[in-house]
Amino acid sequence: MITRRDFVQQSLAVVSLGLAVPSVFSKAVAAAAEESSVRSVSGKTLIVVQMAGGVDGLNTVIPYRDLNYRRYRNELAITESDMIPVNDRAAFHPSFSRMKEILDAGKLAVIEGVGYQNPNFSHFKAMDIWQFADPEGKVNEGWLGRYFEGLTDAEGHPLTGLSYGNRLPEAFQSDKVSIPAVASLESFQLQNAVGDPNPDLRRTSLMKLYDVYRPANTRFAALLDTTLDNAYRSSIQLSEAHSNYKPAVTYPQSSLATGMRLLAELIDSGGQPGASPLRVGHVFIGGFDTHTNQPNTLTRLLRETSEAIHAFWTDVNAHGHGDDVLIMTWSEFGRRAGENAQAGTDHGWAVPMFVVGNQVKGGFYGEPPSLSSLDNGNLRFTTDFRSVYATILERWLKAPADDVLNGRFSQLNFLDA
Amino acid sequence: MTAQQTRESLLKTSTTRRAILGGSIAAASVAVTYAALGDKFGILDGLSSGSTRSDADALKKESVRINHLLRRAGFGVSREEYDHYQSLGLKATIDELVNYTSVDDSAAETLAGQIPLDRQGLPTRWLVRMANTKRPLQEKMTLFWHGLLTSQISVVQVPEMMERQNNFFRANAMATFPEILKGISMDPAMMIYLDISGSQRRAPNENYARELMELFALGIGNYTEQDIREAARAFTGWFVPRRRTGNNDFEYDEPTFRPNLFDGGTKTVLGRSGNFRPEDVIDIIVEQPASASFIVGKLFAFFAYPGADEQTLKPFVDTYLGSGKSIGATVEAILRSDEMYSPRAYRSIVRSPVEYAVAAIKALGLQGGVAGLVAQNRGQTLAQMGQVLYEPPNVAGWPGGETWLNSATMFARLNFINLVTGGAPQPAPRGARQQSQPAPGANLGTAAQALDYYLPLVLDDNVPEEARRVLLDYAGGPDAPLSPEQLRGLVYLILASPQFHLA
Numbered sequence: 001m002i003t004r005r006d007f008v009q010q011s012l013a014v015v016s017l018g019l020a021v022p023s024v025f026s027k028a029v030a031a032a033a034e035e036s037s038v039r040s041v042s043g044k045t046l047i048v049v050q051m052a053g054g055v056d057g058l059n060t061v062i063p064y065r066d067l068n069y070r071r072y073r074n075e076l077a078i079t080e081s082d083m084i085p086v087n088d089r090a091a092f093h094p095s096f097s098r099m100k101e102i103l104d105a106g107k108l109a110v111i112e113g114v115g116y117q118n119p120n121f122s123h124f125k126a127m128d129i130w131q132f133a134d135p136e137g138k139v140n141e142g143w144l145g146r147y148f149e150g151l152t153d154a155e156g157h158p159l160t161g162l163s164y165g166n167r168l169p170e171a172f173q174s175d176k177v178s179i180p181a182v183a184s185l186e187s188f189q190l191q192n193a194v195g196d197p198n199p200d201l202r203r204t205s206l207m208k209l210y211d212v213y214r215p216a217n218t219r220f221a222a223l224l225d226t227t228l229d230n231a232y233r234s235s236i237q238l239s240e241a242h243s244n245y246k247p248a249v250t251y252p253q254s255s256l257a258t259g260m261r262l263l264a265e266l267i268d269s270g271g272q273p274g275a276s277p278l279r280v281g282h283v284f285i286g287g288f289d290t291h292t293n294q295p296n297t298l299t300r301l302l303r304e305t306s307e308a309i310h311a312f313w314t315d316v317n318a319h320g321h322g323d324d325v326l327i328m329t330w331s332e333f334g335r336r337a338g339e340n341a342q343a344g345t346d347h348g349w350a351v352p353m354f355v356v357g358n359q360v361k362g363g364f365y366g367e368p369p370s371l372s373s374l375d376n377g378n379l380r381f382t383t384d385f386r387s388v389y390a391t392i393l394e395r396w397l398k399a400p401a402d403d404v405l406n407g408r409f410s411q412l413n414f415l416d417a
Numbered sequence: 418m419t420a421q422q423t424r425e426s427l428l429k430t431s432t433t434r435r436a437i438l439g440g441s442i443a444a445a446s447v448a449v450t451y452a453a454l455g456d457k458f459g460i461l462d463g464l465s466s467g468s469t470r471s472d473a474d475a476l477k478k479e480s481v482r483i484n485h486l487l488r489r490a491g492f493g494v495s496r497e498e499y500d501h502y503q504s505l506g507l508k509a510t511i512d513e514l515v516n517y518t519s520v521d522d523s524a525a526e527t528l529a530g531q532i533p534l535d536r537q538g539l540p541t542r543w544l545v546r547m548a549n550t551k552r553p554l555q556e557k558m559t560l561f562w563h564g565l566l567t568s569q570i571s572v573v574q575v576p577e578m579m580e581r582q583n584n585f586f587r588a589n590a591m592a593t594f595p596e597i598l599k600g601i602s603m604d605p606a607m608m609i610y611l612d613i614s615g616s617q618r619r620a621p622n623e624n625y626a627r628e629l630m631e632l633f634a635l636g637i638g639n640y641t642e643q644d645i646r647e648a649a650r651a652f653t654g655w656f657v658p659r660r661r662t663g664n665n666d667f668e669y670d671e672p673t674f675r676p677n678l679f680d681g682g683t684k685t686v687l688g689r690s691g692n693f694r695p696e697d698v699i700d701i702i703v704e705q706p707a708s709a710s711f712i713v714g715k716l717f718a719f720f721a722y723p724g725a726d727e728q729t730l731k732p733f734v735d736t737y738l739g740s741g742k743s744i745g746a747t748v749e750a751i752l753r754s755d756e757m758y759s760p761r762a763y764r765s766i767v768r769s770p771v772e773y774a775v776a777a778i779k780a781l782g783l784q785g786g787v788a789g790l791v792a793q794n795r796g797q798t799l800a801q802m803g804q805v806l807y808e809p810p811n812v813a814g815w816p817g818g819e820t821w822l823n824s825a826t827m828f829a830r831l832n833f834i835n836l837v838t839g840g841a842p843q844p845a846p847r848g849a850r851q852q853s854q855p856a857p858g859a860n861l862g863t864a865a866q867a868l869d870y871y872l873p874l875v876l877d878d879n880v881p882e883e884a885r886r887v888l889l890d891y892a893g894g895p896d897a898p899l900s901p902e903q904l905r906g907l908v909y910l911i912l913a914s915p916q917f918h919l920a
Contacts, residue, residue, distance in 0.1 A: 124572070124811060140813070167803065168823065170810070180824035187794075187801060188825060191832045193840025193905060202906045205891045206831075206913055212883035213915040215472060220767060223822060224915040228831075231824035 043274040044396050045267055045321075047260070047312070048144070048282045049329040050169065051305060053123065053289030056298055057334040057351045057369075058379065061110060064091045068371035072337045076294055076345070090364070095302035098310035099354065106362035107313070109355040109414035111388055113369040115381025119333060121347040123289065126332035131170035133386055133405050143389055144280050145174030146404045147397065151279065159234050159266060163282040164259030172282065180234055182262070185242055189235045207232070237277075238262075241269035248318030249311045257308040259283035264315050273320045279397065288331060292342040305329070313356055326357040326396050326415075330385070336377050349378035353388055355414055359396075365412050387412055473760045475879040479507050482758045484877050488920040489720045489766070490514050490752060491553025493776030495784060499874055515591075515749045517552035525549040532788055537796065539576040540806035541788050543583065547775045548784045558590035558748070559583065560771070561719050563806070564814040566601045566633055568610040570807040578606040578669055579807050591745030594712050594737075598634055598699045605657045605669050611812070614657040617678040621649040628812050630702065639707040640687060647684040651693040654679030703742060709734050713747060720751050722765040723818065729756060764919040767821045770802030772920060773830055777837050777912050780875045793836055801829035822918070831913050838909040861904055864892030871911045880916065 059076065062083055063069050070077050083091040084100050090110075092100055102108040116135045120126045129135050133143035141149075148161055161179035163169055168181040182188040190206075192199035210225045245265040251257040263281040270276045285305055290297050309327055316325045334351030350369040369379035386409040390401035395415040402408050411417070475481045483502050487494050491514070494502065502510045513520065529546040532538040550556045563586060570579050582604050589597050601607050602625070608614040616622035626648035630640045654677075658670040684693050686701050693701070702708055710727070713734045717725050733750055740746035751757055768776065778787055791798060799805055803826045809815050835841055861867045868888060872878045888910055889895050892903050899907065911917075 128811065140816070167800065167810075168825075173820075182825060183797070183801060187797075187832075188828060190828060191835045191841065193835060193838070193902070193909065194842055196840065196902055196906060198906075201891060202909065205887050205910055208887045209884050209910060209913075210915045212881050212887065214881075215764070220764075220819075220822075220919060221915065223819060224918060227822045227824065227827050228915075231827045234824050235828070 043276065043324055044398075045276050045278050045325045046280045046392060046397060047263055047325065047327045048171065048280065049256070049305070049309065049327060050282065050284045051288055051301075051329055051331040052127070052284060052286040053331070054126075054333045054335055054347055055288045055331040055351055056290060056294065056345050057112075058337060058345075059294075059298060060093050060096065060302060061112060061352045061368075062091045062093065063089060063368060063371060065089060066371050068337075072371065073339055075343055076339045087364070089368070093298070093302050095299050096306050098306040102310060102313060102356055103362055107356055107358055107360050108362050109360050110364050111353045111355065111383060111412065111414070112364060112366045113350045113379065113382035114353050114366060114385050114388065115333070115350045116384055116386070117381075119349045119378070119381070121333065123332060123347075128170055130330055130332055130385060131173075133389055139406070140173070142169070142171035142173040143404060144171045144282075145177065145179070147280070147393065147399050148172070148177045148179060149174055150399060150403070159237055159277050160279045161281070162263065162266060162278060164262055165282075165284050169282050169284070172280075180231070182238070185239060185262070188238060190232055203232075237269060238266065241265040244269075247315050249315045251311045251315075252304070252307045254285075254304045254308060256283055256285040256304055257311060260308050260312040261315070264312055264319070267316060267321050267325065268319050274324055276321065276324060290335070290344050291340065291346060292344040294339075294344045309354075309356060317358070322358040326355065326359065326392065328388070328392060329354045334379060337371060337374055337379055338377055349375065350381040353385070355388075355392075359415060361414050361416070363414075365414050383412070384409055391415055471879065471881075472763050475877055476758055476760060476763060480873065481877045481879065483507050483510055484873075485758065485763060486510065486514075486752065487553065488768075488772075488776070489757075490557055492547050492557070492772055493779050494874065495779040495782055496874065498779070511749070511752050514554040515745065515752065517555045520551050522550055522552045522555075525551065534576050534580060536570065536576055539570065539579060540799070540808075541791055542580070543806050544771065544775065544791055545787045547771070548778050548787045554748075555587060555590050558744075559587045561716075562586035562590065562597070562601075564809065564817075565715060566597075566607070567809045567812055567814045568606045568807075569809060569811075572610050573606045575606075575668055578609070582606040583807075591743070591748065593742045594634070594708075594744055595699055595703045595742060597744065598629070598703065599696050601633075602629075602652070602695050602699065603655075603672055605672055608655060608657050608672055609669065613652050613655050614672070616649070616653050616655065618650075618653050618680040621646070621653050621680065623649040625649070625652055626698075629699075632813055634699075634702050634711065635705060635708050636711045639705060639711075644686055648686045648693075648698045650680040650682070650684050651686070651698045652695050709737055709742075712744075713737050716744070716747055717751055717756075720748065721754070721757050722759075722762040725756075764916060766920040767818055768918055768920045769815065769817060769821060770799050770804035770826070770830070771806060773802070773918065774799065774833060776875075776917070777834055780871075780912060781837055781908070783837060790837060793841065794832075798829060798833050798836075802826050802833070803829075830918070834909055834913045838905050838912065840905060840909060862898055863896050864889050864899060864903075864907060865895035867892075867899065867904060867907050868895075868911075871908060875911060876914060876916050880914065884914070 058069070058073070059078055062078055064080060064083060064085065065088070078093060082094045084094060084097060085091040086100060086103060099108060103110070116129065118135065120129055125137070128137065131142050132139045144161070151160065159180065161172060163172055163179060163181045165181060165183060168179060172179040180188070190203060193202065196202060207228065210228050213221050213225070215221055242262070242265050245268060247261060247264065251261045260283055263278065263283065266278045266281070267276040285301060287297060287301055313322070313327065316322055330353055331351050333348055335345035335348040337348065339345055366383035369382055371379070373380065386405050386407070390405060390409040391411040391414065393399045393401040393404055394411060395417060476485070480503055484494065486507065487498070487502060505513065525546050528549050529542040532542045532545060534542065547556050563583065568579065568582060570576065573579055582601070585600055585604055589600055602613065611625040611628055612622040613625045623645050626645045630645060630648070631637050654675050655672055656675060657672050659667050660670060661667045681692055683690055686693060686698055687705060689701050691697065710730065713730055714725070717730055717733060733747055736750040737743070737747045756762060774791070778784060778790060783790065803821060804815060832841070859870050861870060868885065872880065888907060891910060892899055892907055
């Protein structure tokens with residue numbers, strides 16, 4: 001059990017300056033304590049994969065021996081010869097062959113029946129609940145944002161967190177720390193003027209303007225200065241990482257795979273194993289809201305997901321970072337047990353999560369949701385999603401889960417305590 | 418590469434920066450710490466080069482107060498507006514801003530109306546209007562209401578309905594608070610967004626009742642869950658019929674009331690009982706003292722500064738209550754108050770992306786090219802800055818303040834300045850190019866002349882001496898003739914300055 005106090009002491013480089021210093025100034029704090037030997041609490045990296053829209057868990061991890069499965073999925077049931085049996089009870093969707101390889105290697109944990117009490121069936125509300133880790137809707141900071149608030153990297157790395165995509169996921173939202181969202185390497189840089197004979201002079205002049213603006217009565221001056229400095233250093237680091245990197249695999253052509261490749265580059269930018277500056281990366285694949293014509297869409301999206309994860313996992317292993325990287329998928333809800341009349345499924349409740357990593361104890365966790373006791377046609381949840389978060393926070397990121405999640409949740413054993 | 422090498426290369430690539438920052442970053446954090454402690458030791462005097470004094474001094478100038486006002490009650494100024502309002506003086510400027518109904522704004526309306534009303538055009542129409550309006554306060558209040566009584570196009574889906582809501586805000590921007598709440602409660606987009614539509618006696622949907630109390634009119638802690646359940650019953654029976662008009666298109670009809678689905682029983686809301694309808698619930702809510710503090714606090718934070726205490730707000734709460742809960746009277750009182758022009762208010766608000774973009778466009782006289790400018794960069798510029806009009810992140814609106822600033826949004830902002838000052842890889846769009854003489858008639862042959870022209874316009878002529886020196890050094894001295902590239906670079910540096918992020 002790691003206490004709040006340990007966490008702060010281990011991770012905040014300079015407590016003596018006073019906690020009045022918001023963590024956005026972490027770099028400033030780090031610079032003030034240049035000689036401090038304190039390092040970040042965990043050299044581990046978490047990659048969060050959001051499968052947005054509500055994944056049809058029932059056709060992803062299929063209870064193929066359950067007679068009810070075919071009863072509820074008259075049209076949409078996966079043909080037995082196509083599916084990939086993984087044990088005497090469950091089979092994977094045919095598109096999950098790459099995930100099956102990871103399972104066979106003992107590095108994939110499947111957590112079944114994940115959800116929370118009183119489910120919300122709105123995409124937006126449900127996504128907020130997962131990302132704020134708060135079914136009550138009272139919290140407005142993301143669970144990973146709260147994690148970052150407690151974390152100050154003594155090395156002053158600008159890229160401890162990174163979201164690949166247009167906007168910052170709510171999970172990263174924080175009033176105190178700013179995590180970069182990178183839509184593309186091309187947009188994540190300070191552009192020079194076309195035809196400017198002296199772009200360096202313009203850039204250094206700009207940075208001086210931010211440096212010399214130091215009025216005593218605005219709290220934004222230091223934030224502006226550190227944000228620009230941080231952004232610029234991040235962009236240099238990212239593009240250096242990008243140009244120096246040789247992937248060990250050919251990544252598939254998808255936005256998810258492109259994002260994961262970028263994260264792999266960043267993980268490797270620290271050089272040797274354990275030196276990755278990245279603590280948490282976030283990538284996204286959307287389109288799982290399969291109300292109509294589900295088979296083609298789900299086949300494509302599950303393939304994209306499993307191939308991107310497999311490529312990334314293989315790549316980070318080849319670069320020696322396999323022991324320091326954990327991948328977790330999530331989706332805001334599962335789908336209704338019974339199919340609808342348009343070869344699709346509607347918003348449901350329980351959904352599986354997948355966790356990949358060399359340190360993962362592969363296998364099945366949580367109780368499989370029952371097809372014989374539905375709630376209004378929905379698979380009941382059996383494992384609170386915050387138990388999965390708590391496990392990863394405590395056992396992987398070495399952060400105090402109770403504080404980050406505002407409550408105590410039992411942990412699962414897919415990672416060693 | 419090893420970690421050590423990476424670190425060294427990092428340091429190397431930003432050597433200049435590190436050299437400058439070596440002491441100053443630590444100094445900045447020390448300054449923040451001491452500011453938080455109330456600077457018992459007088460350390461800030463040495464660190465801040467007298468900046469506190471310089472802001473207070475700057476505010477003594479009426480020209481600065483006018484510019485400050487126009488950042489808050491408008492979207493910054495174009496050269497023409499600057500000249501116009503400066504010649505009016507502060508008092509007459511406030512008069513003109515608040516009495517906007519007597520100002521003709523048809524030109525801006527016509528310009529906005531030329532953009533097609535589809536998903537892409539919807540936010541652009543409003544941006545065009547913001548940049549070209551002669552009624553800046555009305556547009557600013559429209560933005561205030563859009564941020565408070567939010568709806569999202571991604572949920573509502575129909576651009577016409579979102580613009581109708583927007584027109585409601587514009588037309589009633591300064592009405593009384595209960596009138597505005599009653600109007601928005603029967604606005605089709607809102608009724609769809611927060612599920613008033615379809616809520617019925619058997620299972621009242623609590624969504625709207627909850628947000629009405631929590632986010633729109635009262636604030637958390639001033640009502641109970643039971644109040645929400647009871648209030649929700651008063652909003653039952655309403656439907657906004659949806660009609661399919663094409664394959665993926667549909668539109669909404671006027672809201673209809675179905676008495677048989679309305680809960681006609683007695684409800685008890687905030688201590689009062691009766692067979693309430695929506696308007697009764699709103700009247701009960703706005704009678705709560707907490708509601709007056711809530712809305713006045715929101716207005717004060719929007720125009721003057723965030724985080725004011727009760728005592729500071731008291732006179733404005735009195736105005737609000739004494740004027741029959743008039744938003745117009747309250748806003749006017751804030752704009753005329755000393756608090757509005759206090760050092761605490763000055764540069765205390767981070768400009769939202771929309772305010773930032775419009776202010777830059779106006780400063781350069783590019784109002785005619787708004788649509789083209791925001792369409793650059795695959796139309797993603799404002800999204801990358803973090804604010805797409807009609808698409809707030811959720812029902813709580815944009816959180817604002819520090820959340821506008823992160824690495825990605827900082828790049829998006831500065832790269833937009835690069836675009837509008839003519840440095841972007843894509844050529845400037847037509848409308849913008851035609852007007853891209855940034856200062857017709859002005860003599861900008863030297864850095865000194867360019868600074869004289871732009872610094873009062875966009876930075877209140879209030880920048881640290883060191884900043885002035887950086888700008889002059891960039892140009893090779895005050896009197897050296899400027900090449901077109903240098904002038905462009907100088908204007909970029911001025912607009913990209915840290916102070917320009919602040920309102």
